[in-house]
Structure formats: C-alpha cells, structure tokens
Amino acid sequence: MEIIPRGFFQDILTCVERPEILVLHGARQTGKSTTLKWWLEQERSRGRVGVYLDAEDPAILEVLNAGVPSPSL
DSSP states (O other): OOOOOOTTHHHHHHHTTSSSOOOOOOOTTSSHHHHHHHHHHHHHHTTOOOOOOOTTSHHHHHHHHHOOOOOOO
C-alpha cells in the first residue's frame, strides 16, 4: 500500500517522543488506521517494537472486552 505523506506526519513523530498520551481522533474513513500503520513502520525502521490491534476484529474485541483480572489481595 502506498501512503501519501501528509503534513502532520512529522508532527506525530515529534509528539510520540513526549511523555503525554497522543490521541488520533477523526471521522470514519479519514486515514487514522493508515496513519497508525505508517507510524508503526517508522518505529520498526528504528528498531522499536509496536503492535496494531484492530478493535473491530471480533477476536481482538473479545479479548479487550474480557479485560485483565485483578490480583487477589
């Protein structure tokens, strides 16, 4: 898949180095997932590890909805 570079891509690379949380928000079909996949590829090229979880995949959603059990006290 060819990704057309967007002006905000460099902004994302700058923001992800900061300790705050980065939220990628937008309407459906505006390129959020494509942008995230581009960013993960940039991270992999730097030797970093990243994981993409698609919450619209029923198997992934089931795991996410199950949550993590609290440890017994």
